Amino acid sequence: MSTKQSALSNTPTPDADSKKSGRAADFMVSQIEGRILSGDLKDGENLPAERDMMVQYGMSRTVVREAVAMLASKGLVEAKPRFRPVVKKPNYESVVGVLDGIVSHLLNQQDGVKNLHDTRIFLEIALVREAALNASKDDISALREALQANKDAINDWELFYSTDVAFHAVLYNISGNPIFPAVHKAFTTWLAERWRKMPRKPERNQQSYAAHEAVFNAILNRDPDEAEAKMREHLETSWHNVKFTFESQ
Amino acid sequence: MSTKQSALSNTPTPDADSKKSGRAADFMVSQIEGRILSGDLKDGENLPAERDMMVQYGMSRTVVREAVAMLASKGLVEAKPRFRPVVKKPNYESVVGVLDGIVSHLLNQQDGVKNLHDTRIFLEIALVREAALNASKDDISALREALQANKDAINDWELFYSTDVAFHAVLYNISGNPIFPAVHKAFTTWLAERWRKMPRKPERNQQSYAAHEAVFNAILNRDPDEAEAKMREHLETSWHNVKFTFESQ
DNA sequence: CTGATTATTTGGTACGACCAAATAATATTG
DNA sequence: CAATATTATTTGGTCGTACCAAATAATCAG
Numbered sequence: 050m051s052t053k054q055s056a057l058s059n060t061p062t063p064d065a066d067s068k069k070s071g072r073a074a075d076f077m078v079s080q081i082e083g084r085i086l087s088g089d090l091k092d093g094e095n096l097p098a099e100r101d102m103m104v105q106y107g108m109s110r111t112v113v114r115e116a117v118a119m120l121a122s123k124g125l126v127e128a129k130p131r132f133r134p135v136v137k138k139p140n141y142e143s144v145v146g147v148l149d150g151i152v153s154h155l156l157n158q159q160d161g162v163k164n165l166h167d168t169r170i171f172l173e174i175a176l177v178r179e180a181a182l183n184a185s186k187d188d189i190s191a192l193r194e195a196l197q198a199n200k201d202a203i204n205d206w207e208l209f210y211s212t213d214v215a216f217h218a219v220l221y222n223i224s225g226n227p228i229f230p231a232v233h234k235a236f237t238t239w240l241a242e243r244w245r246k247m248p249r250k251p252e253r254n255q256q257s258y259a260a261h262e263a264v265f266n267a268i269l270n271r272d273p274d275e276a277e278a279k280m281r282e283h284l285e286t287s288w289h290n291v292k293f294t295f296e297s298q
Numbered sequence: 299m300s301t302k303q304s305a306l307s308n309t310p311t312p313d314a315d316s317k318k319s320g321r322a323a324d325f326m327v328s329q330i331e332g333r334i335l336s337g338d339l340k341d342g343e344n345l346p347a348e349r350d351m352m353v354q355y356g357m358s359r360t361v362v363r364e365a366v367a368m369l370a371s372k373g374l375v376e377a378k379p380r381f382r383p384v385v386k387k388p389n390y391e392s393v394v395g396v397l398d399g400i401v402s403h404l405l406n407q408q409d410g411v412k413n414l415h416d417t418r419i420f421l422e423i424a425l426v427r428e429a430a431l432n433a434s435k436d437d438i439s440a441l442r443e444a445l446q447a448n449k450d451a452i453n454d455w456e457l458f459y460s461t462d463v464a465f466h467a468v469l470y471n472i473s474g475n476p477i478f479p480a481v482h483k484a485f486t487t488w489l490a491e492r493w494r495k496m497p498r499k500p501e502r503n504q505q506s507y508a509a510h511e512a513v514f515n516a517i518l519n520r521d522p523d524e525a526e527a528k529m530r531e532h533l534e535t536s537w538h539n540v541k542f543t544f545e546s547q
Numbered sequence: 548c549t550g551a552t553t554a555t556t557t558g559g560t561a562c563g564a565c566c567a568a569a570t571a572a573t574a575t576t577g
Numbered sequence: 578c579a580a581t582a583t584t585a586t587t588t589g590g591t592c593g594t595a596c597c598a599a600a601t602a603a604t605c606a607g
Contacts, residue, residue, distance in 0.1 A: 072379075072590065086403065098557060109592045111360070114558085115367065122371030123399035131558060131600070139403045141413075150372035151396055154335065154388045164390075168477045175424035228417045321559065347588060358561040363589085380569070380589060554603070559596105566591075574583065 077106050077116040078123075085125055085136055095133040096126060123147070141231035145238055152239055162243060166291065169236045170284040176220045176229070177264055177280045181273040188223045189269065195219045196265050203254045210244070216261050243291050256286070326355050326365040327372075334374055334385055344382040345375060372396070390480035394487055401488055411492060415540065418485045419533040425469045425478070426513055426529045430522040437472045438518065444468045445514050452503045459493070465510050492540050505535070 084090045097105065102113045117134050120126040124143040126134040137143060155161050180188065195216040202208035214237055221233040247253075260283035267276035333339045346354065351362045366383050369375045373392040375383040386392060404410050429437065444465040451457035463486055470482040496502075509532035516525035 074590085082403075086406075100557075111591060111593090114364075115590095118364065118367055118371075122367075125400075125403075128558095131598095133557085139400050141404065144397060144400060144404075147397060147400055148393060151374075151388050151393060154331075154374075155390065155393075157335075158388075164475050164477050167473070167475050171424065171428070171473070171475075172421075175420065175427075178424075179420070224416070224420070226413050226416050226420075228413050323559085349588080360560060360562090364559090377589095380567095382588085548607100550605100550607085552603100552605070554601100556601075557599090559598085561596080562594090564592085566589105568588090568590105570585100570587075572583100572585070574581100576581075577579090 073108055073112045074115040074119060077108060077112060078119050080106070081116070081120060082125060085138060090136045092136055092138040094136045096136065098133060141227045142234055144231055145235045148235070149238075156239060162240070162291070165236070165239060166288050169240070170281065170288070172232065173217065173220060173284060174277050174280050176223070177268065177276040178273040180220055180223050181268045181271055181276040184223055184268055188219070191219050191222070192216070192265055192268065196261055199258055199261055203258055204251070206249050206254070209254050213257060247290055253290070257283070260286070322357055322361045323364040323368060326357060326361060327368050329355070330365070330369060331374060334387060339385045341385055341387040343385045345385065347382060390476045391483055393480055394484045397484070398487075405488060411489070411540070414485070414488060415537050418489070419530065419537070421481065422466065422469060422533060423526050423529050425472070426517065426525040427522040429469055429472050430517045430520055430525040433472055433517055437468070440468045440471070441465070441514055441517065445510055448507055448510055452507055453500070455498050455503070458503050462506060462510075496539055502539070506532070509535070
């Protein structure tokens with residue numbers, strides 16, 4: 050199809066098929082969305098160059114760029130500065146990226162960090178209760194391994210941090226619901242910078258590890274109340290440290 | 299200031315003040331962001347027309363439009379088809395709007411709705427436990443009123459639905475953490491259409507109300523285990539209905 | 548073959564123009 | 578004069594061309 054359209058009309062493809070009701074960009078977005086979801090465009094693949102897409106879809110570069118921006122804001126493609134947009138099949142983790150912009154504002158509001166951390170405490174307490182009641186043998190093993198790794202890293206600040214995160218991550222995995230790991234990623238992403246700037250006192254690691262161990266033992270003993278209590282104590286201590294770091298700067 | 303700049307340079311405001319490092323659109327976004335957060339641009343107010351902003355910021359319409367699109371994708375402004383962009387000070391509820399695009403895809407994936415509903419069950423169980431242990435007198439009152447409203451609406455399908463949602467909403471409010479009501483809004487927004495299309499059997503309302511009453515009584519008796527059990531039963535029944543509606547279409 | 552020079556590609560930006568729909572302003576008519 | 582029809586004006590959406598800057602590819606000089 051030549052589609053050598055004249056410059057008379059501003060509707061670029063009067064020959065076009067479907068009933069593109071609204072804006073041209075919306076139409077193009079839905080087209081590409083469809084091709085992503087149908088698997089025609091696979092994850093990791095990249096979209097054509099903007100100048101190619103404008104002939105493909107018979108639209109101006111303006112529209113193409115707007116469409117790509119919309120897809121990016123939906124998390125369906127990743128538009129890096131100088132490269133072709135990369136297709137990202139939506140998953141639960143992508144949510145974190147999409148939210149990043151607005152959450153950064155919310156965190157700077159009054160009690161922003163506190164609200165998020167309170168939510169984390171609330172969730173993790175519920176998670177350990179669930180774990181104490183329903184953790185499988187495999188879950189227990191995973192927990193035990195994570196705990197051991199945490200113990201071994203007790204003198205290495207960076208490593209301890211990552212094993213700490215990993216230990217908590219196991220709790221988020223137990224349910225098998227993929228939403229929870231994504232939530233965990235969100236918490237770590239948005240709270241990490243606050244944790245990082247905490248003063249590095251060695252006894253902190255000792256204290257954290259002991260708490261992890263206590264939580265683990267409670268789960269092992271199938272004691273949800275004890276697990277809850279230990280986790281609450283652990284996380285509230287953590288919060289006090291974060292808060293202290295904040296206020297004293 | 300006339301700023302009748304020549305067409306020689308493509309940098310529109312060489313006179314410009316700050317160190318606009320990256321893309322022009324990014325700079326403009328951060329400018330407006332600042333004015334929103336500082337209160338200079340109040341919530342509900344609308345931005346100038348695009349053609350005004352381009353002279354205000356000394357940038358082309360292309361950039362202005364891109365900046366507005368970026369702000370919209372961050373949930374800081376609401377850009378309706380034919381009107382000026384409306385400033386929206388970011389709050390926890392806006393998150394729902396920002397996520398809407400991607401979540402609709404996730405819900406259509408394998409187990410998408412189930413995962414979301416499982417999360418809801420998990421959260422609400424934790425909430426009723428918390429309520430049973432810590433609900434204040436005011437919380438109990440609010441719960442009682444919501445329960446009564448629910449009872450009164452038992453023969454009106456639409457009204458029952460809204461009072462049902464309202465009853466659960468009270469649970470999300472108890473903590474005082476503004477994140478929870480936002481989460482509740484998210485659940486209702488994304489699960490509502492599934493609920494709506496459920497067959498309208500009158501005995502369903504009876505059943506739901508009875509469950510609400512049981513949960514309320516457990517909270518009143520400060521019995522977290524009982525509250526949890528009743529809530530779990532209630533929500534799993536609800537899930538089975540949703541699932542049934544799905545599979546049989 | 549290596550290193551320097553020169554296209555080519557590609558996203559970012561700028562203008563200027565036109566459309567379509569809505570609104571405001573004005574003119575026309577009963 | 579009021580009601581209606583007509584004509585600007587405003588405003589977001591789209592188009593097309595042109596240029597920049599950085600990166601990559603291709604080519605040429607030594």
